[in-house]
Amino acid sequence: MREEWMRISTSFWALTLALGAGACGGREEAPAEETKVVEESDQAPVSLGLFDEMSDIGDVATPGSASFDPGTGVYEITASGENMWADKDAFTYVWTKMSGDVFVSADIEWLGEGVHEHRKAGVVIRESLEPDARYADIVIHGDGLTSLQYRDETGGETRQIVSAVQDASRVRLEKEGDYVFMSVALEDGGWQRGGGNYRIPFGDEFYVGLAVCSHDNSVTETARFSNVEITPLDLEPVTETGYPAGVDSSLEILDVATGNREVIYTSDDKFEAPNWSRDGEYLLFNGGGYIWKIPAEGGDPVKVNTGPYIRNNNDHGISPDGTQLIISDQSQPDDISRIYLLPIEGADEPREVVSHPTARSYWHAWSPDGEVIAYTAQRPEISDSYNIWAKRLDGGEEWRVTDSDGLDDGADFSPDGEWLYFNSTRTGAMQIWKVRPDGTEPTQVTFDESYRDWFPHPSPDGKWIIMVSFGLDVDLADHPPNRDVFIRMMPADGSEPPHIVTKLHGGQGTINVPSWSPDSTRVAMVSYRLDRPDRP
Numbered sequence: 001m002r003e004e005w006m007r008i009s010t011s012f013w014a015l016t017l018a019l020g021a022g023a024c025g026g027r028e029e030a031p032a033e034e035t036k037v038v039e040e041s042d043q044a045p046v047s048l049g050l051f052d053e054m055s056d057i058g059d060v061a062t063p064g065s066a067s068f069d070p071g072t073g074v075y076e077i078t079a080s081g082e083n084m085w086a087d088k089d090a091f092t093y094v095w096t097k098m099s100g101d102v103f104v105s106a107d108i109e110w111l112g113e114g115v116h117e118h119r120k121a122g123v124v125i126r127e128s129l130e131p132d133a134r135y136a137d138i139v140i141h142g143d144g145l146t147s148l149q150y151r152d153e154t155g156g157e158t159r160q161i162v163s164a165v166q167d168a169s170r171v172r173l174e175k176e177g178d179y180v181f182m183s184v185a186l187e188d189g190g191w192q193r194g195g196g197n198y199r200i201p202f203g204d205e206f207y208v209g210l211a212v213c214s215h216d217n218s219v220t221e222t223a224r225f226s227n228v229e230i231t232p233l234d235l236e237p238v239t240e241t242g243y244p245a246g247v248d249s250s251l252e253i254l255d256v257a258t259g260n261r262e263v264i265y266t267s268d269d270k271f272e273a274p275n276w277s278r279d280g281e282y283l284l285f286n287g288g289g290y291i292w293k294i295p296a297e298g299g300d301p302v303k304v305n306t307g308p309y310i311r312n313n314n315d316h317g318i319s320p321d322g323t324q325l326i327i328s329d330q331s332q333p334d335d336i337s338r339i340y341l342l343p344i345e346g347a348d349e350p351r352e353v354v355s356h357p358t359a360r361s362y363w364h365a366w367s368p369d370g371e372v373i374a375y376t377a378q379r380p381e382i383s384d385s386y387n388i389w390a391k392r393l394d395g396g397e398e399w400r401v402t403d404s405d406g407l408d409d410g411a412d413f414s415p416d417g418e419w420l421y422f423n424s425t426r427t428g429a430m431q432i433w434k435v436r437p438d439g440t441e442p443t444q445v446t447f448d449e450s451y452r453d454w455f456p457h458p459s460p461d462g463k464w465i466i467m468v469s470f471g472l473d474v475d476l477a478d479h480p481p482n483r484d485v486f487i488r489m490m491p492a493d494g495s496e497p498p499h500i501v502t503k504l505h506g507g508q509g510t511i512n513v514p515s516w517s518p519d520s521t522r523v524a525m526v527s528y529r530l531d532r533p534d535r536p
Contacts, residue, residue, distance in 0.1 A: 062090025
């Protein structure tokens, strides 16, 4: 069926070329100065199947070449080029112009042993043929590394999301609205989620095609592309994006210095809120009411025994010494969230440490000495507002840390225990604040009211604050799932405002709880993709 589709599609595109107009917007106009377009001969036109033209993008030492066999649907592309990375690219590109939503997929095979382990072959969407254009691609490296690469600003740096599945033989780049996603397949299986997503608007028209880069401009490399498919999409709008919406979930590791991401686990079920273990060896997250444990490098999650408490929400954490787990659970018949303590290995009977007969409590922070926890709670006998509260684990009464009439939430301790960072609506905008654990010296930390900032987490070395930021399309006191969000970071000393580390589809569940790696270089997070019944 696929080969028949290819023959029909190839005939359609060949007819379109013969008529002198591309099916999705026509041919590219005059090429950019650094872009060399290989023209078809008037006497012997070269068929490129689904594609219109071939271009050498950027500085390539040896002009590229491409061939297409209409009988088999196989393309072979030979190219030089220094790299597809950093702020500009150099590669050979076989392309057509399109608009709207589209999936482009191909089986990819390297011919020959190759010279550089990071030679790249893949499927690409580009805003233009300029070397520094915005783009997204899925490439297979010479060593089998498979990743979604992107440049979201003209002349900006390239970043990548490493796929949860490596050594893929088939890849699919999926553009839906302003987001790009990746799916991959091994030789013996169907499509699997590569995981992750990135928001990168391409405008009304863009280029879709196949690319090869040798990663060593003094040599050429050849890749074979087969079963190439371009699938234009006309997807119905998703009407349910809130908590009941079905999603795919990706557990990712974010390098905060580079913005690069690695997917270590994916699921077609919803899970949330990773914690990173104190020794760096594993992560915890909640899903389906349970707490799950997974190696930090990925693998199969294992359920943690939380006894009768099997409606765990996304407010849980690990003690500073790594020996205890704290959970927020609402398994009781009254559906009230209470806080429980148990050994990190799990327990049949966790100990209740925070409870109220009529109001909910959600854990958020553990003091560095392990003696005090901070949590968000409502105490209706005092106030209808949710504020930050604290309590010693060895006993005693809880105390109210903040007393705002609005919402105070998402507290986390600084590594020296001197401050609690939290998000608050007290100024009429959701901003980050800090306060002493005894409730004194409330101090505003972020001031840009074009963002709604949530869940501030100081790094273990005390140098950085990371947060998830929503846009103004979100209600002031809400942090819903399935939204366009930013992971932003700022120096803990406040010397600079927050900057964007990455963009994703997420929100509630992305970084609700402390998730820094022990060495303060990475953060664990969750991104989401909405289910669509009409998705191919």
